[in-house]
Amino acid sequence: MITFTTNPQPADFADVRATNLAVVLRFVRENAPCSRADIAATTGLNKATVSSLVADLIERRLVRETGLTENRVGRPATMLVLDGSPYAAIGVEINVDHITAVAVGLAGEQLLSWRRAFSADQGVAAVGAVVRRVVNRMAKDERQVLGLTLAVPGLVDVQGLIRVAPNLGWHDCDLSGDLAKVLRAPGFPISVDNDANLAALAEQRFGPHGGASNLVYLTGEIGVGVGVILDGQLRRGGAGYSGELGHVQLDQDGPECRCGRRGCLEALAGIGALVGHDLSPGEIEAEVEEVVRRARAGDVARLERMGRDLGRGVSILTNVLNPEVVVLGGYYVPLAPWLLPAVEAEVRARTIAPDAGGSRIVASTLGLDAAALGGAARVLDSVDSGSLPHSS
Amino acid sequence: MITFTTNPQPADFADVRATNLAVVLRFVRENAPCSRADIAATTGLNKATVSSLVADLIERRLVRETGLTENRVGRPATMLVLDGSPYAAIGVEINVDHITAVAVGLAGEQLLSWRRAFSADQGVAAVGAVVRRVVNRMAKDERQVLGLTLAVPGLVDVQGLIRVAPNLGWHDCDLSGDLAKVLRAPGFPISVDNDANLAALAEQRFGPHGGASNLVYLTGEIGVGVGVILDGQLRRGGAGYSGELGHVQLDQDGPECRCGRRGCLEALAGIGALVGHDLSPGEIEAEVEEVVRRARAGDVARLERMGRDLGRGVSILTNVLNPEVVVLGGYYVPLAPWLLPAVEAEVRARTIAPDAGGSRIVASTLGLDAAALGGAARVLDSVDSGSLPHSS
Numbered sequence: 001m002i003t004f005t006t007n008p009q010p011a012d013f014a015d016v017r018a019t020n021l022a023v024v025l026r027f028v029r030e031n032a033p034c035s036r037a038d039i040a041a042t043t044g045l046n047k048a049t050v051s052s053l054v055a056d057l058i059e060r061r062l063v064r065e066t067g068l069t070e071n072r073v074g075r076p077a078t079m080l081v082l083d084g085s086p087y088a089a090i091g092v093e094i095n096v097d098h099i100t101a102v103a104v105g106l107a108g109e110q111l112l113s114w115r116r117a118f119s120a121d122q123g124v125a126a127v128g129a130v131v132r133r134v135v136n137r138m139a140k141d142e143r144q145v146l147g148l149t150l151a152v153p154g155l156v157d158v159q160g161l162i163r164v165a166p167n168l169g170w171h172d173c174d175l176s177g178d179l180a181k182v183l184r185a186p187g188f189p190i191s192v193d194n195d196a197n198l199a200a201l202a203e204q205r206f207g208p209h210g211g212a213s214n215l216v217y218l219t220g221e222i223g224v225g226v227g228v229i230l231d232g233q234l235r236r237g238g239a240g241y242s243g244e245l246g247h248v249q250l251d252q253d254g255p256e257c258r259c260g261r262r263g264c265l266e267a268l269a270g271i272g273a274l275v276g277h278d279l280s281p282g283e284i285e286a287e288v289e290e291v292v293r294r295a296r297a298g299d300v301a302r303l304e305r306m307g308r309d310l311g312r313g314v315s316i317l318t319n320v321l322n323p324e325v326v327v328l329g330g331y332y333v334p335l336a337p338w339l340l341p342a343v344e345a346e347v348r349a350r351t352i353a354p355d356a357g358g359s360r361i362v363a364s365t366l367g368l369d370a371a372a373l374g375g376a377a378r379v380l381d382s383v384d385s386g387s388l389p390h391s392s
Numbered sequence: 393m394i395t396f397t398t399n400p401q402p403a404d405f406a407d408v409r410a411t412n413l414a415v416v417l418r419f420v421r422e423n424a425p426c427s428r429a430d431i432a433a434t435t436g437l438n439k440a441t442v443s444s445l446v447a448d449l450i451e452r453r454l455v456r457e458t459g460l461t462e463n464r465v466g467r468p469a470t471m472l473v474l475d476g477s478p479y480a481a482i483g484v485e486i487n488v489d490h491i492t493a494v495a496v497g498l499a500g501e502q503l504l505s506w507r508r509a510f511s512a513d514q515g516v517a518a519v520g521a522v523v524r525r526v527v528n529r530m531a532k533d534e535r536q537v538l539g540l541t542l543a544v545p546g547l548v549d550v551q552g553l554i555r556v557a558p559n560l561g562w563h564d565c566d567l568s569g570d571l572a573k574v575l576r577a578p579g580f581p582i583s584v585d586n587d588a589n590l591a592a593l594a595e596q597r598f599g600p601h602g603g604a605s606n607l608v609y610l611t612g613e614i615g616v617g618v619g620v621i622l623d624g625q626l627r628r629g630g631a632g633y634s635g636e637l638g639h640v641q642l643d644q645d646g647p648e649c650r651c652g653r654r655g656c657l658e659a660l661a662g663i664g665a666l667v668g669h670d671l672s673p674g675e676i677e678a679e680v681e682e683v684v685r686r687a688r689a690g691d692v693a694r695l696e697r698m699g700r701d702l703g704r705g706v707s708i709l710t711n712v713l714n715p716e717v718v719v720l721g722g723y724y725v726p727l728a729p730w731l732l733p734a735v736e737a738e739v740r741a742r743t744i745a746p747d748a749g750g751s752r753i754v755a756s757t758l759g760l761d762a763a764a765l766g767g768a769a770r771v772l773d774s775v776d777s778g779s780l781p782h783s784s
Contacts, residue, residue, distance in 0.1 A: 016436045044408045163746065214630040226712065229628070235622040237714025238606040239744035244711040249704070249742065252643065254694055259744070313639070316708060319636040320618065322629025350641065352651070353547055353633035354555065 017053075018386040020045060020390035024053045026384050028063050028080050031106070033200060035077035051083025054080065060388060061086050062106065080109050085388060088143040090134055091375025093151040093195060094127060096120065096167050097281055100372040101134050102377055105143075106380065108206060112137060113369060120168040124175065128182035137187065145188040147382060147390055149375035150175060151195040151224060158240035160192045167223070189387075193376065195219060197234055197244050198374025200227025203327050205377040209362075212324040216317050217364070218245070219371075220332030222272045222284070224265055224313070227322065227374075246270065250312050271331045274302065288331050295338050303338040318351045318359045329364040336363035410778040411446075412437060416445045418776050420455050420472050421499070427469035438732055446472065452780060453478050454498065474499050479781060480535040482526055483767020485543040485587060486519065488512065489673050490561050492764040493526050497535075497773065500598060504529060505761060512560040516567065520574035537580045538781050539774060541767035542567060543587040545615060550632035552584045559615070581779075583770065587611060588635050589626055590766025592619025595719050597769040601754075604716040607695065608709050609756070610637070611763075612724030614664045614676070616657055616705070619766075620713065638662065642704050660701035663723045666694065680723050687730050695730040702731060705736025710743045710751045721756040728755035 020043075027039050040050045057063040064083035069076035084106025093100040097119060103112040116130050129154035131148060138145055143360040152175065154165025176190040183190075200217035210217060213232040219225045228235045236242050246266040247259050254263020258277065267273060275287035306384055316328055326347075332339060340361060348356050364370055383389070412435075417755035419431050449455040456475035461468035461491040476498025489511060495504040508522050523540060530537055530626045546557025549626065556563040568582040575582075601607060605624040611617045618635035620627045628634050628718075630689050638658040646655020650669065657667060667679035687695055706718055724731060733751060740748050756762055775781070 064412045156641055212630070228712070230622060230627040231625070233623070235467070235713075236626070237622070237715035237749065238604070239714055239745065239750045241749040242712060242714040244714075244744045247742075247744045248708055261742075316640055316712070319640055320634060320708070320712060321627075322631055322634040322636075324630035350639075350653075352636045353631065357629065357633040358631045 003269070004213050007022055016140070018388065020049070021053050021056060021388055022384055024050065025057055025062055025388070027157075028057075029082055029097045029384075032081040033066055033079035035079055037077055041079075057388075058061065058083075060390060062383075062388065065091060074096065085122055086142060086144055087146050088141075089146045089376040089379035089383075090131070090138075090139045090148040090375070091198070091372040091379070092127070092131060092134075092148065092333070093198075093369075093372040093375065094118065094120075094168065095153070095281060099127065100369055101130055102369055103134060103138060104373070104374045104380070106146075106383070108380070109386045111141070113372075116151045117337050120170065121242055124178045124182055127175075128179055128238040131179065131183065131186075135183075144185070144287070144368075144389065147189045147191070147379035148186075149198065149199045149378045150179070150190070151371035151375050152192055153195045153219075153225070155241055155244075156192055156194045156197075158238075163241075164194060189379075189382070193375070193378060194225065194240075194243070195371040195374075196225035196227040198227070198378060199234065199329055199364075199366075199370035199374075200229050200374065201234060201377040201381065202370045202374035203364065204229055204232075205380065206366060206373055207327065208365060209325045214321070214323045215323060215325045215327065217327045217370075218314070218332065220271060220328055220330030220335075222266075222270055222277060223286070224270050226317065230321065230323075238294075245313055245316065248313065248316060250309060265309070265313040269306050273309075274306060274335075288334055295335075300338050303335060304334075304342045307339040307342025308346050310348065311343040312345055314361065315347045315350035318347055318357055319353075322353065322357045323359055326359055326361045327364050328361065330368065331372050333363045333367065394602075405643075408759060410780065411780050413445050413448060413780055414776055414778040416442065417449055417454055420449075421474055421776075425458055425471035427471055429469055431467045449563055449780075450475075454775075454780065462630060474503075478534060478536055479538050480530045480533075481768040481771035481775075482523070482530075482537045482540040483543065483771070484519070484523060484526075484540065485512065485588070485590075485761075485764040485767065487511075487545070487673060491519065491522050492761055493522055494761055494764045494768055495530060495535075496765070496768040496772070498538075498775070500772070503533070503535070505764075512562065516570045517730070520571055523571065523575065523578075526771070533620050536781060537578070539581045539583070539691040539771035540578075541590065541770040542571070542582070542583055542584045543590045543763035543767050545587045545611075545613070545617070547633055548584055548586045548589075550630075551630055552586060553600065555633075572586070581771075581774075585770060586617065586619070586632075586635065586769070587763040587766075588617035588619040589628065590619070590764075590770060591721055591756075591758070591762040592719075593626060593768065593769040593773065594762045594766035595717075595756065596621055596624075597772065598758060599719065600757060601719070606713070606715045607717045607719065607763075608713060608715045609719045609721055610706070610724065611726075612663060612720055612722030614658075614662055614669060616662050618709065620717075622713065634744075637705055637708065640705065640708065641700060651721055657701070657705040661698050661705060665701075666698060666727075670743040676723065680726055684726050687727070692730050695727060696734045698727075699731040699734025700738050703735040704742065706735055706753065707739045707742035710739055710749055711745075714745065714749045718751055718753045719756050720753065721758070721762050722760065723760065725755045 040047045066079045088103045099116045099118040101114045136230040155163040162173050175192045196219045215229045219228040224246035226245045247264045251263030255267045282391035432439045440578045452589040453475050458471045467592040480495045491508045491510040493506045554565050567584045588611045607621045609619040616638035639656040643655030647659045649659035
């Protein structure tokens with residue numbers, strides 16, 4: 001369906017064949033095993049076109065025929081399934097003291113998940129070293145890398161330039177360009193995105209939220225960022241800076257925030273409000289485990305207060321965006337048993353639409369790899385929307 | 393371009409020809425006068441297909457040939473422009489004490505703008521009477537009505553059912569269905585939408601905001617509602633209840649709100665905060681004029697305070713949605729000279745992205761007809777996205 005815009009981008013019209021290839025690939029992903037006739041019947045593309053598109057996808061080793069045939073009226077049909085065995089999509093999340101790298105296959109099967117120590121002042125060379133090891137591993141497995149997306153905690157503009165990543169001490173840097181230089185023309189596209197955006201893409205593709213095409217993801221770290229998916233796509237806003245809920249002020253007289261203001265959501269309901277702000281991620285993890293132990297023993301007052309504050313923040317999202325699902329990620333996940341009831345109560349009380357507008361609030365099941373997985377998901381998304389590989 | 397979703401709707405695949413007709417129609421709207429060759433070159437559709445699509449559009453009297461030809465290398469080409477002379481799109485806004493009706497042509501030219509007294513307890517029959525008069529006027533002008541959209545101040549779900557419209561005292565009603573009965577199968581589609589959503593569509597199609605495909609509109613009435621356009625399309629959320637900024641709490645100790653809570657945006661920066669809540673729209677208009685007179689005489693303290701509170705609300709939108717343009721509508725328009733500086737200062741101070749994320753804040757130029765115009769715009773949008781009329 002053509003997306004309506006008052007001034008359509010060339011992309012609306014361009015490259016009809018690539019778009020149709022992507023339509024067929026996506027149909028096979030979601031309906032395999034299926035026949036060429038099934039594809040033609042559902043897509044409205046004529047059978048000759050479908051056959052030519054399928055041949056192309058088979059040649060690219062994105063789709064393959066199975067021996068299977070279906071019992072149906074008329075000739076039995078050769079069934080199609082995803083192939084993709086020679087491909088891999090890579091996602092890398094850069095954190096203050098570690099890098100997480102994942103690789104997944106075309107069908108989303110996880111191929112690799114690594115965590116490596118890192119310090120931001122080592123810069124792009126250290127990132128390149130990790131990426132090179134992942135690429136070599138994929139090469140050993142005879143998989144061609146479809147692309148790499150880097151997840152960064154900070155403001156990333158629509159061109160993929162890092163405007164500012166406070167915790168890494170990086171600003172105005174072209175990480176994808178610099179990394180491409182370090183890797184010496186790696187032969188696959190490299191992109192950079194905000195960690196919350198990518199975690200939302202991971203929930204959309206790999207999470208258990210089924211048909212939800214309106215989903216928001218909250219990072220539960222020292223900072224609180226939001227990834228916004230509406231009508232099935234990530235919404236970045238005009239410049240790429242959407243999802244900055246962490247410094248929305250909830251309480252003018254609240255505690256001081258790292259940003260210098262008072263009573264920001266982050267100051268009230270970020271993990272720092274629970275365990276302090278000056279800890280390394282390793283120390284935070286230990287502290288959170290301790291909080292969980294105490295909560296199991298009945299010490300829940302602070303968590304419930306934090307849940308109420310978090311709920312006030314989430315109610316802004318349910319009122320303004322009316323998502324079907326709100327996913328709490330990061331350190332909110334282990335704390336969810338105690339946070340969720342308070343969050344839900346606040347959201348119900350503060351959402352103007354009846355029944356909180358139908359929004360469900362859930363804890364992420366993807367754990368701390370969510371942003372890295374989202375990096376891989378973004379690579380698969382670009383394949384699904386028409387940038388297809390040529391089988392090497 | 394096929395919109396990517398993890399589970400594509402049938403619409404993604406269905407009715408390729410209707411979609412292509414709409415692509416060509418939109419291309420002509422934006423590039424007229426243009427030739428069939430221009431269309432083929434830009435859309436990637438082959439020339440035979442374009443010729444057949446154009447013939448169809450001419451037959452429907454949506455496009456017509458002009459005598460014009462272009463000087464270019466090779467044969468001079470017959471140029472195409474929008475026709476649409478036999479069509480009209482109708483928008484009707486329902487307010488507490490009046491109804492606004494507008495009709496526009498296919499190219500957006502305004503054909504009619506009426507305001508009629510109304511009281512909600514007269515119900516659908518009174519709405520029907522106004523619509524019938526508009527339709528008759530269009531018939532006199534030999535224009536076929538493409539469709540009608542009704543703008544309602546309240547929660548309208550994605551099916552177009554009014555869940556609750558407090559000021560009208562309506563809830564859980566199928567206004568479009570009831571109106572179709574009153575009009576006895578009028579022969580054109582009738583839809584219902586939230587007034588802020590439609591005002592945003594009007595700004596997108598008729599406003600001076602050029603290429604902005606990320607735009608939010610704030611209604612400046614007793615209530616404060618938001619219409620959210622991201623990536624060129626209205627975003628309604630999962631159930632249709634997006635844009636409810638009016639009851640987001642800015643100050644726990646703020647003034648009491650109609651909703652029973654304290655310090656909602658509406659209680660601090662809705663028009664009622666300035667002129668009181670128990671006035672009829674007619675009285676509000678007079679009061680606002682008085683406020684403007686006093687402001688011209690230098691009495692601006694209350695307006696500046698209101699602007700700061702409004703700016704806190706707008707900064708939630710700039711942080712979470714990062715729009716290119718924030719349009720202030722309704723009674724904010726006459727007050728804009730005094731509100732805008734305070735709004736802009738707060739938004740700059742409170743938006744985490746540099747330079748307020750590039751968001752511009754402007755007053756609407758469409759006046760109090762915005763929602764009704766948006767109703768007509770929605771009808772034209774549905775034509776642009778493939779539901780084409782058959783010339784009668």
